[in-house]
Amino acid sequence: MTVESPKEAPVKFPSPLVRELRGARHVAVLTGAGISAESGIPTFRDAMTGLWAKFRPEDLATPEAFRRDPRRVWEWYEWRRELVARARPNPGHLALVELARRVPRMDLFTQNVDGLHQRAGSRDVLELHGNITRDRCFDNDHPADPGSRSEETPPRCRRCGSFMRPDVVWFGERLPERELEAAWESAARCDLFLSVGTSGAVQPVASLVDLARHGGATVVIVNPDASVFSARDRIVLQGPSGRILPALLAETWPERRSSP
Numbered sequence: 357m358t359v360e361s362p363k364e365a366p367v368k369f370p371s372p373l374v375r376e377l378r379g380a381r382h383v384a385v386l387t388g389a390g391i392s393a394e395s396g397i398p399t400f401r402d403a404m405t406g407l408w409a410k411f412r413p414e415d416l417a418t419p420e421a422f423r424r425d426p427r428r429v430w431e432w433y434e435w436r437r438e439l440v441a442r443a444r445p446n447p448g449h450l451a452l453v454e455l456a457r458r459v460p461r462m463d464l465f466t467q468n469v470d471g472l473h474q475r476a477g478s479r480d481v482l483e484l485h486g487n488i489t490r491d492r493c494f495d496n497d498h499p500a501d502p503g504s505r506s507e508e509t510p511p512r513c514r515r516c517g518s519f520m521r522p523d524v525v526w527f528g529e530r531l532p533e534r535e536l537e538a539a540w541e542s543a544a545r546c547d548l549f550l551s552v553g554t555s556g557a558v559q560p561v562a563s564l565v566d567l568a569r570h571g572g573a574t575v576v577i578v579n580p581d582a583s584v585f586s587a588r589d590r591i592v593l594q595g596p597s598g599r600i601l602p603a604l605l606a607e608t609w610p611e612r613r614s615s616p
């Protein structure tokens with residue numbers, strides 16, 4: 357089922373969905389680049405603009421690219437870090453903070469590396485692709501000493517001398533095991549699975565939606581582009597998450613407006 361929400365019109369949700377969300381005991385949420393779009397953070401592909409337009413993400417976000425030209429890769433990440441530092445969480449991030457307060461259990465998994473969920477106030481965020489604000493060293497994964505980067509570009513690890521790199525998952529690298537296992541477990545057991553702002557193109561994370569569906573969960577997709585998912589066995593809420601998520605919460609818990 358696809359629920360369209362023309363711009364400016366109030367969003368109306370199917371009442372079975374509102375009832376299910378209100379009664380849900382365990383909600384699993386997976387977010388992707390789209391939830392940060394309204395904070396002005398370009399999605400991965402949109403980030404290849406200006407100086408970086410001549411590169412493909414695959415030419416910058418791989419271990420091979422870093423080995424070939426560590427300075428170029430480091431500078432691209434420095435540019436993206438500046439965008440992230442200037443960005444602010446948007447109503448979509450904030451709605452998920454509130455959702456966690458409304459349901460007995462909510463697990464939040466993100467493919468984003470921008471840390472905006474945490475800055476909005478979400479706790480225990482499981483970062484499947486790492487975090488761009490952290491560094492670790494290329495050879496041994498030593499974490500950076502906070503606030504004391506060496507002068508070189510990229511800086512060097514104080515412990516082993518190898519280059520520092522952003523603590524993110526690059527193409528061809530494995531996802532962190534603990535986070536991935538927690539995501540499988542959560543998707544398989546939840547009673548409502550909410551996928552927000554992700555194209556579902558990147559495995560193995562994309563399979564979480566199917567896992568949730570096979571486990572009997574109601575699957576809800578929030579995306580302005582309804583074509584990325586087939587509407588079969590899912591509820592597609594078509595629109596930007598900064599608008600859809602606050603509206604969904606307002607309709608599910610109307611009394612919250614009057615609560616202190």
Ligand code: APR
Pocket residue numbers: 387388389390391393394399400401467468485552553554555556557558578579580581584595596597598
């Ligand atoms: N609200 C919700 N969704 C949105 C919004 C919005 N305001 N704006 C765009 N979107 C949707 C797009 O329609 C698209 O389906 O967000 C999705 C973003 O897709 P991707 O750029 O593929 O991001 P994501 O799914 O997070 O990609 C996963 O792939 O490129 C790698 O490592 C990168 O973490 C990234 C991963």
